[in-house]
Amino acid sequence: MGGRRQLVKVKATDIAQMPSPADVIFDALREAIAKGDISEGQVLRQDHIARMFNISRIPVREALTRLEEQGLVSTQRYRGAVVTTLSIAEIREVFEFRALLEPEILRYSIERMSPEALEHAKEFAHAFATEPESSRWGDLNRRFHYSLYEPAGRPYYLQTISTALDRVDRYLRAQLVLTDGMARARREHQGILDACIAGDSEMAVRLTREHILGAADSLVAFLIRTRAQENSER
Numbered sequence: 001m002g003g004r005r006q007l008v009k010v011k012a013t014d015i016a017q018m019p020s021p022a023d024v025i026f027d028a029l030r031e032a033i034a035k036g037d038i039s040e041g042q043v044l045r046q047d048h049i050a051r052m053f054n055i056s057r058i059p060v061r062e063a064l065t066r067l068e069e070q071g072l073v074s075t076q077r078y079r080g081a082v083v084t085t086l087s088i089a090e091i092r093e094v095f096e097f098r099a100l101l102e103p104e105i106l107r108y109s110i111e112r113m114s115p116e117a118l119e120h121a122k123e124f125a126h127a128f129a130t131e132p133e134s135s136r137w138g139d140l141n142r143r144f145h146y147s148l149y150e151p152a153g154r155p156y157y158l159q160t161i162s163t164a165l166d167r168v169d170r171y172l173r174a175q176l177v178l179t180d181g182m183a184r185a186r187r188e189h190q191g192i193l194d195a196c197i198a199g200d201s202e203m204a205v206r207l208t209r210e211h212i213l214g215a216a217d218s219l220v221a222f223l224i225r226t227r228a229q230e231n232s233e234r
Contacts (some may be wrong), residue, residue, distance in 0.1 A: 021059035025049065026066050033083055034138065034169035035070050040085040044073060071167045086167065086222055094168050095216030101161060102149070102212060103205040109152035110201040118197055121147040125193050129186045137182060139175035144189055148196060168219075175219040184214070 019027075030047075032038045044064060050057045064081045067073045073081045086094075124144040131140055142165060149158060163164075175181045188211040195204035 021053070021055050021068070022062040025053055025055075025060055025063035028053075029063060029067060030070075030072065030166060034166065034173065034213070035135065036170050036174065037083075038083055040083050040170075042083045043079055044069050044081040044083065045081065048080075064174060070163055086171070088223060091168055091171060091223070092216055094164050094219060095212055095219075098161065098164055099209050099212040101157065101164075101217075103208045104143070105149045105152045105154055105157045105161070106196075106208050109149055109197055110199060112151045112153065113148075113196060114151065117147070118150045121193055121196065125189050128189065134182075136179045137176045138169060141172070141176065141185060170216070171219055171223065175215070175222050179218060179222050181215065181218055184218070185211075188214070217229060221232050 029038070029044065038044070046057045046060045046064070049060045053060070061063070064073060068075060068081065072084060074084050076082050121144065124140060124147050128137065128140040129145050131137060146158070176185065188207065192204055192207045192211065195201075195207055
């Protein structure tokens with residue numbers, strides 16, 4: 001009896017599969033920046049964030065380093081980590097890059113798109129078009145595009161696209177909410193989806209490129225107006 005080994009009866013969790021504290025902080029800050037809850041130019045103080053998450057400053061520092069690698073924050077002398085403000089030229093460059101990459105991953109994707117994948121894309125297109133809460137438009141817009149790109153089986157492409165979108169996400173969300181961008185996006189999403197359903201890769205590629213560059217033109221015009229207004233009020 002004394003030599004029998006007894007098992008400890010507890011509900012075990014695979015800790016290796018759980019996100020690290022740095023991952024949790026990184027995701028929370030990235031989402032807040034994308035939504036505009038943390039504004040451009042705002043200082044992200046390590047000690048304040050550490051208290052918010054009830055954690056040491058080490059994972060906070062790691063999360064801020066990752067945000068800097070994605071271009072969402074920059075480290076400034078005497079100030080620390082600051083949410084970046086993108087110039088008009090930088091924003092246009094990101095969209096030009098997207099217009100090169102995203103149509104090509106869609107070209108690969110259409111060749112492999114199953115009926116299930118198309119149905120998945122239809123669901124996101126419908127969810128985007130009918131969502132009444134403007135706070136969800138940005139996320140649903142992104143999910144629609146990803147649902148069309150994922151069948152390509154190009155994880156590096158998707159990762160690169162995700163990084164590019166992260167840099168301009170907060171501006172895109174503002175453009176959807178504060179301009180007629182939402183109505184236009186609904187129409188253009190449907191056109192892209194119809195071309196994918198028809199298996200017309202050339203049409204889908206062309207419409208995707210026009211969709212991205214058109215969004216860029218609308219966003220840049222919106223930012224020029226709002227930034228000029230802000231400068232005149234100072």
